[in-house]
Amino acid sequence: MSEVVYDQREAKRARYAVSAVFAVHGAVTGSFATRVPWIQDHASVSTGQLGFALAFTAFGASVAMPLAGRISHRFGSRTALRGLIALWTLSLTLPALAPNLLTLCLAMFTYGATAGMADVAMNALGVELEHRLGKSIMSGLHGMWSAGALIGSAAGTLAAHLGSDARLHHTLAAAALTLLGVAACHWVLDLVPTEDEEPPPRFALPPRSALLIGAVGFCAVFAEGASLDWSAVYLRDQLGTSDGLAAASTTGFMLTMAVARLVGDAVVNRFGSVRTVRIGGVLAVLGGLLIVVADHPAAAMAGFALLGLGIAVVVPLCFAAAGRSGPNPSLAIAGVATITYTSGLIAPSAIGGLAQATSLMVSFGLVTVLTCGLVAFAGVLRTADRDRPKVSPPSTVVPDLRP
Numbered sequence: 001m002s003e004v005v006y007d008q009r010e011a012k013r014a015r016y017a018v019s020a021v022f023a024v025h026g027a028v029t030g031s032f033a034t035r036v037p038w039i040q041d042h043a044s045v046s047t048g049q050l051g052f053a054l055a056f057t058a059f060g061a062s063v064a065m066p067l068a069g070r071i072s073h074r075f076g077s078r079t080a081l082r083g084l085i086a087l088w089t090l091s092l093t094l095p096a097l098a099p100n101l102l103t104l105c106l107a108m109f110t111y112g113a114t115a116g117m118a119d120v121a122m123n124a125l126g127v128e129l130e131h132r133l134g135k136s137i138m139s140g141l142h143g144m145w146s147a148g149a150l151i152g153s154a155a156g157t158l159a160a161h162l163g164s165d166a167r168l169h170h171t172l173a174a175a176a177l178t179l180l181g182v183a184a185c186h187w188v189l190d191l192v193p194t195e196d197e198e199p200p201p202r203f204a205l206p207p208r209s210a211l212l213i214g215a216v217g218f219c220a221v222f223a224e225g226a227s228l229d230w231s232a233v234y235l236r237d238q239l240g241t242s243d244g245l246a247a248a249s250t251t252g253f254m255l256t257m258a259v260a261r262l263v264g265d266a267v268v269n270r271f272g273s274v275r276t277v278r279i280g281g282v283l284a285v286l287g288g289l290l291i292v293v294a295d296h297p298a299a300a301m302a303g304f305a306l307l308g309l310g311i312a313v314v315v316p317l318c319f320a321a322a323g324r325s326g327p328n329p330s331l332a333i334a335g336v337a338t339i340t341y342t343s344g345l346i347a348p349s350a351i352g353g354l355a356q357a358t359s360l361m362v363s364f365g366l367v368t369v370l371t372c373g374l375v376a377f378a379g380v381l382r383t384a385d386r387d388r389p390k391v392s393p394p395s396t397v398v399p400d401l402r403p
Contacts, residue, residue: 010189011132017187018129021085021122022141023148024181025115028092030152031173032111035159035166039095042166043104051349053104058345060109061116062338068120069330077128078190081121085181088114092174096166116341120334125188127323127333136268138316143261150258209325210332212380213318214339216277219373220314221340223284223307225347226367227253231304234291234360241297249301253308260312273317273381281374284310288368292361307371314374315340321381 040050072080091107091114098104126141152173159169231253232246268276287306294300318340322332351363 008133011129013187014125014189015129015133015137017184018122018125018189019141019144020184021081021181021188022126022144023151024085024089024177024184025118025122026145026148026150027152027155027173027177028089028115030149030154031156031170031177032092032095032152033149034153034156035096035169038160038166039098039104042096043098043100045101045104049101053101053108055345056105056108057112057115058341060112060114061119061341064113065116065120065334065337066331068117068334069124069328071117072121072124072191072330073193076190076192077121077125078185078188081118081125081188082182082185084114084118084121085185086178088118089174089178089181091115092170092177093167096170112341116334116337119337120330123319123333123337124323124330125191127320127329128189128191130320131324136265136273136317136320138320139261139264139268139313142313142316143258143264146254146258146261150254207325207328207332207335209380209383210322210335211339212377213321213325213332213383214336216374216377216380217315217318217336217340218343219370220284220311220318221343222347222350222370223288223311223367224257225344226351226364227304227307229348230351230355230360230363234364235297235300238360239294239297239300245297249297249304252301253304256305256308257312260309261316264313264316268313268317273321274378277314277317277378277381278375280310280313281371281376281378282310283307284371284374285368286310288364288371291364292368307367310371311374317381321383324383 036050040047043053045053068080068084071084074080075083091111094107094110095104098107122141123138126138130137155173156169159166228250232243232250235241235246235249236243264276271279284307287303287308287310290303290306291300292303294303318336319333322336323329325332351360351367354363354366
């Protein structure tokens with residue numbers, strides 16, 4: 001097989017740039033999440049109406065995600081990502097401006113649509129970079145997203161504590177994040193299609209391989225959504241802890257996931273995607289079992305930490321596998337992203353409904369069962385380890401100067 005040589009300095013620079021874009025994307029999510037109570041009060045909507053409006057986020061993302069590939073094909077990856085990330089960061093201002101339920105639904109639809117398109121574009125670039133570098137980087141990129149979300153949520157928590165108007169907070173945050181995101185895009189890869197390359201379809205069903213990969217991502221994101229929204233409630237109501245300790249469990253879960261993602265590439269490069277996800281699945285199952293049987297807060301917090309550690313790298317590897325699963329990476333990535341977005345949307349309400357009918361312990365029993373799917377079906381991610389080129393660093397490519 002012939003050796004493929006890429007400019008490694010350009011690829012490494014592009015990696016730092018797309019990492020910054022991932023962090024900016026996460027910071028928008030973190031900034032929004034902390035001000036949802038303010039937005040609910042400003043729009044004068046009930047809890048049920050708020051849940052209805054938030055569902056438009058996933059609806060908007062599902063509708064718009066397939067368009068990302070066509071936009072990248074039309075304008076080139078760099079220009080497309082620059083425009084999409086700017087639309088996403090600026091959309092942060094919309095929910096806080098909504099005065100009623102109708103306008104909030106429209107705002108959340110736009111927020112979700114821009115989030116989804118930017119998500120597909122930056123993950124597609126991440127997959128291409130991983131291919132050029134010849135090693136796993138997707139876990140680290142998603143770790144930067146988690147780090148950005150933590151920074152955004154910390155800033156939002158401070159703004160909420162100070163009693164600031166979310167319209168002002170989100171306007172300032174959107175301005176700063178837009179500048180950072182657009183600036184970072186200057187160094188991402190600029191992939192321009194050839195003249196004879198067919199544009200991707202505007203709308204098409206994702207390939208079957210993407211559906212199988214998305215099913216694995218569904219299991220991981222369901223566990224993530226359930227833990228983020230219900231871990232604090234579990235410790236408070238099931239184990240009788242204080243609100244402070246319960247909140248610390250959620251923060252610990254988020255930190256565990258962020259750290260695991262940042263170091264996860266080294267594990268993937270050593271053991272491969274399939275083995276890494278299977279090992280992670282075992283850890284997640286053990287964590288779920290520990291949560292279910294825990295009779296002390298420390299045991300439950302350890303269980304949530306194990307669960308976060310086990311699922312942390314699954315979604316990045318799902319995107320990597322989708323990008324190599326067929327002739328149209330953007331379409332496959334969009335399919336996987338749609339499935340994972342849907343999982344994240346239904347997980348909190350599914351856990352709550354089951355807990356209402358039975359108990360939170362039974363709900364997390366369901367989470368544990370789903371994490372078994374990571375062990376059983378990790379093999380569908382094998383494409384993430386295929387077709388990585390043999391890469392030569394610049395220092396090994398020596399021009400022939402002989403006369």
